[in-house]
Amino acid sequence: METNRSDKLKRAKRRIRELKGFYTHLTVYVVINSFILVNLLISNNYNGGEFWRWENFITLFFWGIGLAFHAAKVFGFNPLFGKDWEERQIQKYMERERREAEKYK
Structure with missing residues (x-):
């Protein structure tokens, strides 16, 4: 007990x-990228309007x-290999093992 x-x-x-x-990571992401975007908007006025260049958003x-x-890791979201997938794979391999065992009886 x-x-x-x-x-x-x-x-x-x-x-x-x-x-x-995760929430710390999210907060840092929002704060840092907000500073980057504000800096790009401010400097956009001085460098001829190149805000939407892809290099600015890497x-x-x-x-x-x-x-x-x-x-995805923290909240358990895994569309490719979720719990249902694991269970199906386990059942599939168990069934394969059972068939092979019956084949050699």
Whole structure:
């Protein structure tokens, strides 16, 4: 009983740490990229209107991809290899093993 409670407490603390890490990551992303975008808007007035060049958004884009992967890990979103996929694969391999065992009987 005590071990089960201790395990639950450890899992809860780990989950809170993961959430806190993600929200910290998200906050830093928003703050830093806001400064970058404001700087681009301000400097846009001085360099002839080159705000929409793709080079200006490399950091925003690639860091955003990293943030999306972090969110997927923390919130358990995995469209390719979710829990259902794991269960189907386990059942598939168990069935294959059963058929092979019957073949050699």
